[in-house]
Amino acid sequence: NAGVTQTPKFQVLKTGQSMTLQCAQDMNHEYMSWYRQDPGMGLRLIHYSVGAGITDQGEVPNGYNVSRSTTEDFPLRLLSAAPSQTSVYFCASSPSGRSDGYTFGSGTRLTVV
Amino acid sequence: AQSVTQLGSHVSVSEGALVLLRCNYSSSVPPYLFWYVQYPNQGLQLLLKYTSAATLVKGINGFEAEFKKSETSFHLTKPSAHMSDAAEYFCAVIRSGGYNKLIFGAGTRLAVHP
Helix, strand or coil: CCCEEEECCEEEECCCCCEEEEEEECCCCCEEEEEEECCCCCEEEEEEEEECCEEEECCCCCCEEECCCCCCECCEEECCCCHHHCEEEEEEEECCCCCCCCEECCCEEEEEC | CCEEEEECCEEEEECCCCEEEEEEEECCCCCEEEEEEECCCCCEEEEEEECCCCCEEECHHHCEEEEEHHHCEEEEEECCCCHHHCEEEEEEEECCCCCCCCEECCCEEEEEEC
8 A cells, every 4th residue: 555655756956947746645535735844834735636626725826736637646736946946845635634634645855946 | 714833843852751742723613633743854644633532632652632622722742752752743733614724833843862
C-alpha cells in the first residue's frame, strides 16, 4: 500500500519556468489537498479537491493551478515560477475530509533561482 | 474564519520531563482537531485526533491531548520526554460541518536534551 506518492522529491527551477508536481494516492480517497511549508508559517493550503472534477482555492492559491481528472491524481502546476515559491510542498488525501484526518506524502522540496 | 494558534515556536525540555505543547483554536462550533508530528526531512504523521467521542484523546508514542471547549484548547502532553520525541509538532483543525479544509498552526519545535 503506497499511500500518497509525490514526485519529484527535489527540484530546482529557474525563474519563469513552469513545472508540475505530481501527487497520486491509491486509497480511493475523495479529498485531496496541496500545502506549502515555510519556516515559521506552518503549512498553508494552496488548493484542494473534494472529488474528481471539483477543485477550489485555499489560503495561498496565486501562481498555482490544479485539476482533478481522476480520483487518484491531483497534480499541482506552477505556471511561471518565482523565488517566492521556493518551499516544501506536501500533498495529502482523506476519505471524508472530516474526522479521518489526512494522510500526507513525503513532500517535494522546490528551489526557484 | 477558523484559525489555530500554537503558543511557543520552540520548546525545550529535559529527557524524562513533562512535555506540554499548547494549541488554541477559534471556531464557532467544536471542530475536529488533530496533532501531527514531523521528523526532520520527513512528511507529517498523525499523532492523535479529537472527533467529539471523548475529550481526552490518547495517541501514538505516549502522547495525549485534552479537548477543553470552555478554553478552546487542545494541548498536547506526554508525561516523560524521550530523545526520540525531538521533532516539530503541528496542531490542525477541520471545522465540523465545514468544507473539509485542514488548517494548521505555525508549529512548535520540540528539543529534548539529556
